[in-house]
Structure formats: C-alpha cells, structure tokens
Amino acid sequence: MSRDRDYGRRDVLRAGGIVLGGSLVSGPAAAADGEGATTLTVLSYNDIQTAAAQDENFPRLVTLIEQRRAAADGPVVVVGGGDEVGPHALSPISQWRAPVDVLNEVEPDADVIGNHEFDYGLDPISDVTADSEFPWLATNLVDTETGEAFDGTESYRIVERGGVSVGIIGLADQGATTGKTNIDFAAEGITIEDYTETAPAEAKRLKEEEGVDAVVALAHTGIGDAEGLAEADADDDIDVIVVGDDEQLYPPQEVDGSIVSESRARAAYLSEIELTIEGGEVTAWDGELIEVTEDVEKDPTASGIINDYRAEVSxxxxxxxxxxxxxxxxxxxxxxxxxxxxxxxxxxxxxxxxxxxxxxxxxxxxxxxxxxxxxxxxxxxxxxxxxxxxxxxxxxxxxxxxxxxxxxxxxxxxxxxxxxxxxxxxxxxxxxxxxxxxxxxxxxxxxxxxxxxxxxxxxxxxxxxxxxxxxxxxxxxxxxxxxxxxxxxxxxxxxxxxxxxxxxxxxxxxxxxRVDRDLPDASVTVDGNGKVVTQFDAPDDVDSVAEDTVAVWASDGEHLDAEKAVFDDEEATLMVRVDDGDLAETVEDADDGEEVPLDLYAKYESSEFDHIYFERSRLNADVAATVRRRGRGRAGPPGR
Known part of the structure; x- marks a missing residue:
C-alpha cells in the first residue's frame, strides 16, 4: 500500500557532536558536561508495522527500552516516528489494537501520525488515539476551519522531566499523506501545511513562548525530507529529528544544526541520543543505534498481548x-x-x-x-x-x-x-x-x-x-x-x-x-539441425557484455541460454550462437513456415547509465524465427 523501502544498510552506527557557535562538531556529549548540566536521553523507534503481529522483535524492543531507561544518567523521553499500527498480519482481527496495546506498556511520550495510521480510514484515527495512553501528534495536519490539530490528534506535547522541558512536534509530508493514502484530505477539511515552514515556526514558538530546553521533531517524511527540514530550520531551533517512513538504517548524525536519526523498521533497532542540556539549551550530544537481538529477553506482557491475538486467527x-x-x-x-x-x-x-x-x-x-x-x-x-x-x-x-x-x-x-x-x-x-x-x-x-x-x-x-x-x-x-x-x-x-x-x-x-538499449532486429531460420548464429551491431554505450547472461526468450516464457556469445569491443559487435535443436524445442508448438517472435536479452556494462540498484544495463533484440520442419513434422525426439 505504500512505498516504504530500505535497499541497504549503513555501516556506521554511532556518531556524536558538540554545539559550538550554532553548529555541531565531533566529540562526545560528556565533553561539554559541566556543573548544572543535565543529560537528557531520547529513545526512539519507527515503523513497527509487521513486527506488531509477531512474538519476536517487538517484545524485545519493549525490554530494551526499559533497560535503556534504567541505565540513563538523567531524564528519558521515548518517542515514535509513525507507522506503528499497520500494516501487520493481525490487522484483519485487531486492526490497530494489538500494536497500541503493546505501546501502552512502553508508555511513550508521543508518536506521530504516519500514512499507515490511516490504514483503517480517517474517522478511525480518533479510535486509535482514544485507545492509546499516549498522544499522537500532527502539527502540520490541521483542521482547515480552525487551524488546530485534526480530530483525535495534538499539535504538540511538552514533557517536563528531571528539571528539563522538552517540546515535541509531529510532521508528515505529502508523500506520507496524499501520496500513500486514498484519503481526499481537502474534501475532509484537513489542510496539509508545508512542514518545512510549520516545524521551524512551531519550534521557535516552543522555545521562545513555552521556554522549552529542547525540541524534538517526529518527522514521518523519510531521511531526504528530514535533511531538508534541518536545512530549512535556519535558526537551529529543532534539536532532534526522529525520522520514519522510508525505513532506513540511519544512525544519529548532525545535519545543519539538528541531530537526525532513523531506526530502520519492524522493531529491529532502537535509537538512543543523549543531549547535554545546560543553561536552557543543548550544548552537546552523543548517539547510536542499538540492534534488537535475540539476546534481549522478550517482555512477557508484550508477548502475551501478541500471542492472545494470534490465537484468534491460527x-x-x-x-x-x-x-x-x-x-x-x-x-x-x-x-x-x-x-x-x-x-x-x-x-x-x-x-x-x-x-x-x-x-x-x-x-x-x-x-x-x-x-x-x-x-x-x-x-x-x-x-x-x-x-x-x-x-x-x-x-x-x-x-x-x-x-x-x-x-x-x-x-x-x-x-x-x-x-x-x-x-x-x-x-x-x-x-x-x-x-x-x-x-x-x-x-x-x-x-x-x-x-x-x-x-x-x-x-x-x-x-x-x-x-x-x-x-x-x-x-x-x-x-x-x-x-x-x-x-x-x-x-x-x-x-x-x-x-x-x-x-x-x-x-x-x-x-x-527490463530493457535499457536495443540491438538491431534479426531474422533466423529454425529447422532443428546445427547451430543458429547471429551478429548484432552494439549501441555506442556498450563497453562489455556479460556473455553468460545472453538468452533467447519466447512469448510463453520458454527460454534458452546462448551456447556462445562474444562481444568484439573494437568492432562493437555481439555474436550469439545457440543450438538449433534446443531452439526448435523452444518453439515446438509452431507450424511449419510459421514466423515466431523471439527476444534476445543480454546484460552489459554501459558507459552511459549509472545504475543504483541493478549491477548492469540490459540489451534487447527482436528476433523473427521462421520454423522449417523439413518434412519431419513437429520438431522432437525420434518416434514422436
């Protein structure tokens, strides 16, 4: 239903910094600790999704949160990056209730409305929030008439803990609203404000009018847009951006004066960021992603909730x-x-x-x-x-x-x-x-x-x-x-x-x-004897051909690997040879004299295309194969 993706993982899982002159430079949070300083720990998760139906990572994440709470040297704030209540295997039975019941055991300080919170429709959002013993934030999704947070959600939440005041806001971009739901927000009376304008303005208000020491933005936007938010926050009023939606493994790191972090998805990681608060501002930080492993014991209450729901549907x-x-x-x-x-x-x-x-x-x-x-x-x-x-x-x-x-x-x-x-x-x-x-x-x-x-x-x-x-x-x-x-x-x-x-x-x-470039069309005769050899002029961007990837395909999915393929880089030609008998079996349903459309595909190194996911580009040639039976009837083994 959505386009949440993570195609790789980053290797570095730890980073830190100190605020000097409005920007962050490397160094542990402890380096700036002084008399009167407080260490505030921000724990975060995002995109619980399918883990909500499994007695695996989610109960372990609950335990890990409690362990890190207990180990913290100062106050702790726990927040989520959205997409917690769906999709999961228990959705048809429990809808949002299974993940919400478990999160109620975690007692987070706030979460943000993401696109999958809308999986059950717009009206049920108020049911989700009513069942939750914690607030759901939607700072830039507002009632068009009142300008206030839409029904069931809050614009912000202020947490006072251990002498520290933390302002929390929740954001979603167009991609996580109109781009990933079938809801007509305008028709429903909800305005989606530009988060790059709303968030910095609200962060400034929280610091100047509410006197908070730190602002944490829960941004269900993906990493790219979260980095854009950090850049848009010209006065550096947003201290931490907890990200959800694109499910990336993004360890805490400084981006334009804000600390940005995402814990991948499915309760696989917990983000831990330590902020040194001194004189009403963040003066240093340290952070890491902590992997949820099998060494972490499952929280028995969380396991019980999930297994009770699972038992209902076998x-x-x-x-x-x-x-x-x-x-x-x-x-x-x-x-x-x-x-x-x-x-x-x-x-x-x-x-x-x-x-x-x-x-x-x-x-x-x-x-x-x-x-x-x-x-x-x-x-x-x-x-x-x-x-x-x-x-x-x-x-x-x-x-x-x-x-x-x-x-x-x-x-x-x-x-x-x-x-x-x-x-x-x-x-x-x-x-x-x-x-x-x-x-x-x-x-x-x-x-x-x-x-x-x-x-x-x-x-x-x-x-x-x-x-x-x-x-x-x-x-x-x-x-x-x-x-x-x-x-x-x-x-x-x-x-x-x-x-x-x-x-x-x-x-x-x-x-x-998939096809990136075309070879010239070719015509061959298939009679079941000998070899079929064809030579093609290659496009200008072909540097080399992966000769073991050359194959001929019929429209019904039957295909035959080339017996031999040779790319001549000086002449820019590709020679392909297949066994005629094997090719005849590929088109065995064709009548004598019938022309059968075939396709030749080959992977190649391109001087033009720099692929992100695929290793190589791909060539295609349309091949018209005329079948000749030579009076033997259909091609096949003797006696058929």
Whole structure:
C-alpha cells in the first residue's frame, strides 16, 4: 500500500557532536558536561508495522527500552516516528489494537501520525488515539476551519522531566499523506501545511513562548525530507529529528544544526541520543543505534498481548511447503519480477478467472524472505497485511498499458536517482518489456496477454486489489468498470490458493523484462539441425557484455541460454550462437513456415547509465524465427 523501502544498510552506527557557535562538531556529549548540566536521553523507534503481529522483535524492543531507561544518567523521553499500527498480519482481527496495546506498556511520550495510521480510514484515527495512553501528534495536519490539530490528534506535547522541558512536534509530508493514502484530505477539511515552514515556526514558538530546553521533531517524511527540514530550520531551533517512513538504517548524525536519526523498521533497532542540556539549551550530544537481538529477553506482557491475538486467527498453522524462497523484500518487488509476486498474482487471477492480475509492490510487506520450507498462514498475512480485497476490472488494451506504465520509475527521475529504476508491481497473465528512461518512446511495450499480443481495442478482465482499484499508488483505475468484487481479503485468496497444494516452487518466468538499449532486429531460420548464429551491431554505450547472461526468450516464457556469445569491443559487435535443436524445442508448438517472435536479452556494462540498484544495463533484440520442419513434422525426439 505504500512505498516504504530500505535497499541497504549503513555501516556506521554511532556518531556524536558538540554545539559550538550554532553548529555541531565531533566529540562526545560528556565533553561539554559541566556543573548544572543535565543529560537528557531520547529513545526512539519507527515503523513497527509487521513486527506488531509477531512474538519476536517487538517484545524485545519493549525490554530494551526499559533497560535503556534504567541505565540513563538523567531524564528519558521515548518517542515514535509513525507507522506503528499497520500494516501487520493481525490487522484483519485487531486492526490497530494489538500494536497500541503493546505501546501502552512502553508508555511513550508521543508518536506521530504516519500514512499507515490511516490504514483503517480517517474517522478511525480518533479510535486509535482514544485507545492509546499516549498522544499522537500532527502539527502540520490541521483542521482547515480552525487551524488546530485534526480530530483525535495534538499539535504538540511538552514533557517536563528531571528539571528539563522538552517540546515535541509531529510532521508528515505529502508523500506520507496524499501520496500513500486514498484519503481526499481537502474534501475532509484537513489542510496539509508545508512542514518545512510549520516545524521551524512551531519550534521557535516552543522555545521562545513555552521556554522549552529542547525540541524534538517526529518527522514521518523519510531521511531526504528530514535533511531538508534541518536545512530549512535556519535558526537551529529543532534539536532532534526522529525520522520514519522510508525505513532506513540511519544512525544519529548532525545535519545543519539538528541531530537526525532513523531506526530502520519492524522493531529491529532502537535509537538512543543523549543531549547535554545546560543553561536552557543543548550544548552537546552523543548517539547510536542499538540492534534488537535475540539476546534481549522478550517482555512477557508484550508477548502475551501478541500471542492472545494470534490465537484468534491460527496464524501459526502450516499452509504449504515451498521448495523455492518466497521473496517479500521491498528491493526485489519494487525493482523486478519475483517468484512470490508471481504466486500472489496467479492466486488473484485464478480467484476471479481473469485474463491478467496486477498488485502493487508496496502492498507486499515484511521485507523478508520465507522458505524454502514450511509456510504458515501468519507468513502470508504478514506479507499481505492490509485489509485489501480482490477486485476485477474491465480494461481496454490501451488502458492496460497505461496502467502498467503508471508504475514505471525511470532511472533519471528523483526516485530513480535515490532507489534506481523500478517497475513497482507484480503481474500474472502478462509478459512485457519496460524501458526505464525518460527518453524512451514507450515505457511499456511488446505486451502479451495470455501468450497473445495485446490488442489496444480489446477488453480484458484484470484482477487487482481494492486499494489500487480505488486509485492507490497512482494507478489510473478509480473510474474503471468493476466486473467482480469478491469481498475476500487478498491474503485469504492466497492462502486458499495454496492450501490444496502440498508443495510449491514459484520462480521468475520473464513476465517483466527490463530493457535499457536495443540491438538491431534479426531474422533466423529454425529447422532443428546445427547451430543458429547471429551478429548484432552494439549501441555506442556498450563497453562489455556479460556473455553468460545472453538468452533467447519466447512469448510463453520458454527460454534458452546462448551456447556462445562474444562481444568484439573494437568492432562493437555481439555474436550469439545457440543450438538449433534446443531452439526448435523452444518453439515446438509452431507450424511449419510459421514466423515466431523471439527476444534476445543480454546484460552489459554501459558507459552511459549509472545504475543504483541493478549491477548492469540490459540489451534487447527482436528476433523473427521462421520454423522449417523439413518434412519431419513437429520438431522432437525420434518416434514422436
């Protein structure tokens, strides 16, 4: 449902600084401690999400918070960076209640409304806050008429502890509101103020009018925007920025006079920042990320809460055995086809007997890999935790292409420069190429539906989840005709699909083929004898070709690795050789004289493209293969 991602982790987990002349320089907090100084510890977490349904990291995080509270040399403030109440496997049963019940045991001083706090709708926010024994902040999400925090939330919270006064504010950007929910905030009477203007102004007010010693901003914005907030805070009134949303491992570090930190997600880390408060201001700091490991004992109360909810839905019951890994990581599902994405969409397509199925990459959660081995119902609900149902829509071929193109992120875009080019979805019943570059004539091309070339004027039944059917994740589907509304949770659909099967082994089948540059078209004859050799002129940006990656693909997913491939860098040519007999088996269903469209793909080093996620660029050539049977009937072994 959202685009929260973390494709890597930073190696350095500790940093520190001293405030001198309005900026931070390296050095431990203790270096500035003097008579009358107080050490304030800020503990923070963010994006609990799927951990809320598991008796693993979350109960351990509760214990770790209590341990660090006890070890602190002075007052402690505990805060969250948002996205705590969803999505998780218990959402269909407990909604927000399981994570809120556990957080009530933590007794945080404040948390911020993030996009996943809206998973259950706008009105239930007041139910979330009513069940919470701590405040939820939304400083820049205000009632349009009154200018005050919208129903159930607070604009700020001041914590007085150990002689120190701390002002806390909560912020969300457009990406974490209109960009990741289906809520029309303007129509609901909520104004989303520019956090880079609202936050510095509120921080200044808290210091000048309320007399707080430090200001902590809970920013559900992601690291990039949080760094932008630090830069926008010209007077350095915001001392700490606790970040959520993009789930990065970002140890505390100084950015333009503010200390910025993010604890990745799913209760995997706790951020600890020590501020030296002296004379009513922060004079030094030290900080680190502390990993939540199995060495930390689980808090028994937190474990009991989670396990009581789990028992209601039998999440620990085995469903199927998988022989291949089920990859639910963000990095894989946003960037490329995955075996698990194929399984999910196959289940959706079968459920409504549709021509094709599409699901958004952000709807596949947990950022984990399951199997090989036993898969439980909890595993499926953990990866598909939203209350989305399976819906089928009627789309023309032209609309189907537009739908697929809506999710392509080009390498040259701002998102592409941060995360790399992305296809951002998983599909079934479809095969197509995607060209992730701003100069591409078509972002999606050569589309096949059920093995047949797409007809722009034909109508197709396409299975999707209810979130994207309503226009979520930027899909242009909100006004499309509905064929069937199952009312069945997407996770339930997948479980029902798996239960009759003893074992599964989903793999990557070439449903979505990335292409950076094209080779010239080629024509070959396939008669089942000898070798087929073709030479291509290479584009100017090809420095070298990974010869072991060259393969020929048919439109039904059958493919054949090249027997030999040689790139001549002086002549800028690529020679490819395949066994004719093996190639004939790839097109064995073709009639004598029939021309079969094939595609050749190869990975290469480019002098032009600097990829963020992928290691290499990718070439494509359209190959027209004319089948000749030579009077032997269909190609095949003797006696067939």
């Amino acid at each position: 999440l620990d019951s085995p469903v199927v055995e998988t022989e291949t890994p089920l990859n639910a990581t963000f990095g894989a599902n946003y960037h490329r086809e995955t075996g698990y994405g194929n399984l999910i969409t196959d289940a959706m397509r079968e459920r409504v007997d549709a021509d094709a199925a599409i699901t958004n990459a952000g709807g596949i959660r947990s950022d984990s890999v399951y199997g090989p081995g036993e898969i439980t119902g909890g595993d499926i609900f953990n990866t598909l935790p939203f209350p989305n149902t399976v819906v089928s829509l009627e789309l023309t071929g032209e609309e189907l292409v537009e739908t697929l193109e809506s999710q392509v992120v080009t390498l040259e875009s701002d998102t592409g420069q941060q995360f790399g080019e992305e296809i951002s979805q998983q599909t079934s019943g479809l095969r197509f190429e995607w060209v992730p570059h701003d100069d591409a004539d078509e972002l999606v091309r050569e589309v096949y539906v059920g093995g047949e070339p797409l007809d722009p004027d034909e109508t197709y039944e396409v299975a999707v989840n209810s979130y994207i059917a309503n226009g979520g994740s930027g899909y242009p589907l909100e006004d499309k005709p509905v064929v069937e509304e199952t009312g069945e949770l997407q996770a339930t659909t997948v479980v029902d699909y798996l239960e009759p099967q003893e074992t599964i082994a989903p793999t990557v089948e070439g449903r979505m083929q």
